[in-house]
Amino acid sequence: MKFSLRNKSKGAEILQQGDILNKETEGLSQSQIVIQRFFRHKAAMIALAVLLIIIIFVFSVFDMQFLFFHYHGWWKYTISDMPDLAFKECPNNTVGCPTLNLRPHFLGGSGLRFGDHPFGQDDVGHDYFALVIRGAQRSLLVTVIIGLVGGTIGTVIGAISGFYRGWIDAVLMRFTDFIITIPTIIIGAVIGAHFGNLGVSFLALYLGLFAWTGLSRLVRGEFLTLREREFVDAARVAGATNRRIIFKHILPNAVGVIIVSVTLLMSGAILLETALSYLGFGVVAPDVSLGLLISRYQDAFSTRPWLFWYPGFFIVTIALCINFVGDGLRDAFDPRQRRKISRKERNVTLKLRARND
Amino acid sequence: MSDPVLKVKDFTVEFWVDGVWYPAARNMNFELEAGKVLAIVGESGSGKSTTALGLMSLLASNAKMSGSIEVKGKEMLGAAAKTLQKYRGREVAYIFQEPMTALNPVYTIGFQIVETLRNHFEMGPKEAHERAVELIRMVDIPDPEKSINKYPHQLSGGQRQRAMIAQALACDPGLLIADEPTTALDVTVQAEILDLMRGLKDKLKSAILLITHDMGVVADMADEILVMKDGLTVEHGSADQIFNRPQHPYTQELLGAVPKLGSSTKRVLEILDKQPVLKLENVTIEYPKRGRIPAFVAVKNFNLEIYRGEIVGLVGESGSGKTTVGRAAIGLLPIKEGKIEVVGKDISHATNKELFAIRRHTGIVFQDPASSLNPRLPIGESIGEPIFLAGLAKGAELAHKVEDLLDQVELPRSYRNRYPHELSGGQRQRVGIARALALTPDLLIADEPTSALDVSVQARFLDLLQELQGKLNFACLFISHDLAVVDILAHRIAVMQNGELVEVGDRDQILQNASNAYTRRLISAVPVPDPAEQRIRREARLAAKN
Numbered sequence: 001m002k003f004s005l006r007n008k009s010k011g012a013e014i015l016q017q018g019d020i021l022n023k024e025t026e027g028l029s030q031s032q033i034v035i036q037r038f039f040r041h042k043a044a045m046i047a048l049a050v051l052l053i054i055i056i057f058v059f060s061v062f063d064m065q066f067l068f069f070h071y072h073g074w075w076k077y078t079i080s081d082m083p084d085l086a087f088k089e090c091p092n093n094t095v096g097c098p099t100l101n102l103r104p105h106f107l108g109g110s111g112l113r114f115g116d117h118p119f120g121q122d123d124v125g126h127d128y129f130a131l132v133i134r135g136a137q138r139s140l141l142v143t144v145i146i147g148l149v150g151g152t153i154g155t156v157i158g159a160i161s162g163f164y165r166g167w168i169d170a171v172l173m174r175f176t177d178f179i180i181t182i183p184t185i186i187i188g189a190v191i192g193a194h195f196g197n198l199g200v201s202f203l204a205l206y207l208g209l210f211a212w213t214g215l216s217r218l219v220r221g222e223f224l225t226l227r228e229r230e231f232v233d234a235a236r237v238a239g240a241t242n243r244r245i246i247f248k249h250i251l252p253n254a255v256g257v258i259i260v261s262v263t264l265l266m267s268g269a270i271l272l273e274t275a276l277s278y279l280g281f282g283v284v285a286p287d288v289s290l291g292l293l294i295s296r297y298q299d300a301f302s303t304r305p306w307l308f309w310y311p312g313f314f315i316v317t318i319a320l321c322i323n324f325v326g327d328g329l330r331d332a333f334d335p336r337q338r339r340k341i342s343r344k345e346r347n348v349t350l351k352l353r354a355r356n357d
Numbered sequence: 358m359s360d361p362v363l364k365v366k367d368f369t370v371e372f373w374v375d376g377v378w379y380p381a382a383r384n385m386n387f388e389l390e391a392g393k394v395l396a397i398v399g400e401s402g403s404g405k406s407t408t409a410l411g412l413m414s415l416l417a418s419n420a421k422m423s424g425s426i427e428v429k430g431k432e433m434l435g436a437a438a439k440t441l442q443k444y445r446g447r448e449v450a451y452i453f454q455e456p457m458t459a460l461n462p463v464y465t466i467g468f469q470i471v472e473t474l475r476n477h478f479e480m481g482p483k484e485a486h487e488r489a490v491e492l493i494r495m496v497d498i499p500d501p502e503k504s505i506n507k508y509p510h511q512l513s514g515g516q517r518q519r520a521m522i523a524q525a526l527a528c529d530p531g532l533l534i535a536d537e538p539t540t541a542l543d544v545t546v547q548a549e550i551l552d553l554m555r556g557l558k559d560k561l562k563s564a565i566l567l568i569t570h571d572m573g574v575v576a577d578m579a580d581e582i583l584v585m586k587d588g589l590t591v592e593h594g595s596a597d598q599i600f601n602r603p604q605h606p607y608t609q610e611l612l613g614a615v616p617k618l619g620s621s622t623k624r625v626l627e628i629l630d631k632q633p634v635l636k637l638e639n640v641t642i643e644y645p646k647r648g649r650i651p652a653f654v655a656v657k658n659f660n661l662e663i664y665r666g667e668i669v670g671l672v673g674e675s676g677s678g679k680t681t682v683g684r685a686a687i688g689l690l691p692i693k694e695g696k697i698e699v700v701g702k703d704i705s706h707a708t709n710k711e712l713f714a715i716r717r718h719t720g721i722v723f724q725d726p727a728s729s730l731n732p733r734l735p736i737g738e739s740i741g742e743p744i745f746l747a748g749l750a751k752g753a754e755l756a757h758k759v760e761d762l763l764d765q766v767e768l769p770r771s772y773r774n775r776y777p778h779e780l781s782g783g784q785r786q787r788v789g790i791a792r793a794l795a796l797t798p799d800l801l802i803a804d805e806p807t808s809a810l811d812v813s814v815q816a817r818f819l820d821l822l823q824e825l826q827g828k829l830n831f832a833c834l835f836i837s838h839d840l841a842v843v844d845i846l847a848h849r850i851a852v853m854q855n856g857e858l859v860e861v862g863d864r865d866q867i868l869q870n871a872s873n874a875y876t877r878r879l880i881s882a883v884p885v886p887d888p889a890e891q892r893i894r895r896e897a898r899l900a901a902k903n
Contacts, residue, residue, distance in 0.1 A: 033735065033774070230729035231739075233689055234792065238743035239716045252733040333733070 044328020149208025162223025737773025
């Protein structure tokens, strides 16, 4: 139901029904209700919108070949182009400063301008906008692949060992322990050294194969407690199979834990890729990633800070957006979460209460 | 007349929730003299526990208290933290509902009693230890010298509650607040604890503020009674007044809802169908050994038959194996020996597939409605699940059936989209019944379905169950620890103790002249909500013991 504050009778409804957000008569499935609740979560919706804009923006820049469909990007440079270094307008005798200007005339700036090299150029003249966008593409790809692969493996292994217990649990958990003992950075280094030439998606895939351990531990613990709850017995009495019990009854109850740790896994993946690239095991030149950009120009921090601003902006924004979306999803899956009443609505309830007294 | 130990005036507690002050207890006024017992009764949410915690200033930080609380003439509301710390335990002691959680599991009970003592008195460790032994002896825990070094998990439930009473009494407090002190205990243990508290009160001359929902306990203990509803004092008077001449309609309703042992009329059932719906033959159920914990036989040589249209009450104290029997009867637990037949089919060693077929004929209502409904599923889906899984209906047809079921248990149809947490306890348990009856089973297992409910809700629930049973004529195994509830429903009663069937027979025969000593003890321990009658029963029980 929609809250309308124009008339008093609706306010009275708020008093009586509080946060009930069901249409009263029509049956809604669980997924419909979850989607409804997610759309109500403002921070998550904003984050999702920003994330989508970033994704569309980032992937629209360059040419793309997808099966028989050829897409023409709108940016003139690629990461391998090396135009002449521009130095005319740069302060403090630097070269290759950004031409992007967001400050309009009436605020004392020189007007909205994209320019030839909006993010500037690096020391040999590469267009930094092209580099950063390419890096953001790689980072998003790494994030998504590690999140999907690690999330799926972790959830399945955790769910199976928590639900079946016994020897299955013992075997799976010892295997998990074994994986945990190997530092991810070393795994990454070995994978990078062997498969680095296969491209960033293979690297992400292999990293995902080792990044699920923490998640599977959490999911297992969640399953161990949930399987003892009476509603699981109730489902079994109703004739539910093990598969139905796991996926329909227990998993939705564990989804909060899963989503939060997958989002953490995903934002951690960006940092992992950064670290690996810094060590030289991740993305290999001529390809770039955001981490590689930051590590490559670490000496230039004081003289040409824009070399950090732009990759940094993308790293932080992407990671934040993922976390917010995860937050929203967790709230949407948890029916006990109550929608906060806004100040306006509260005033109406207070007035009504005062009148009733 | 002596000065009152506790004087409460215009005491109000409010909670700040989501920007609004919600009153939890309003304008409470009462006094309590030494050696007297004041009982605050009310259903859940009436504010009785809030009042008790408020007296100790133990409420959460979003609470606001006003009015006045005087303990032995000293104002306690708004007193400094240090003053409060001194008076807690020393002047006012608190007995919690659940001794397992109120005692710290990593310390021995002796340590915890000594801690209380040394917090309030200048006392050497040896002296405190001696005093602790003395206290433990006073509350009748066997072998005090050894028991003092035991951890809470090494004691039985009753002994734990005794240990907590010993700790509460450590400093000879003038006022003892007992918040549902016997709710977590079995009736026979409850009777012993109540006897103990009564004896100690007379001996130590302290006043007791008893918080409870159980009218039987009130009748057993209270001199004065205060009835609360929705934070308001509904009625306040002597025990005799409240029980025999209740003025307020709510008090009358509350007393009327309390099931009373031996009050319902005679019930006869003619068994037409000679084939039992449920037949247990020499059933033994064992929990297999896990690691170093040896195997545990929960049920031994159990025999029981239930026929169509019959309700059999299965009673016993906690740990007697009654729930185990109920779960095995619908194939949730494997059995070790014997044979279980449901509607003529042997399910003792059935495969999953065979069990699936049997499950169309059975339903179960669980004890805790909060845990037995999936919190992530709207209740309509929970109710419809058995029908859906049995492949009987889908889509619109299923929705229609769910609506019918909701009508049957007298819930509005619009509730199907609600989640369990949006419903009250009684409503949730109705959902539980609706789900259990979704496939119109021949056999319904009800596992303590009312133990989490308030009496008035319980009364309505029992009416509903009885009505549905009359209409649908299913066989029902009603598992309960509460003899009075079983008395209302059952045609026959089976009594269990330590995994064995002690006695089974017609309701009247069991309740009026049981042949087994344990059954008789169980019946005599049930407190009756009538002070005069309860006194007679108590004296009879004590005489039988000595």
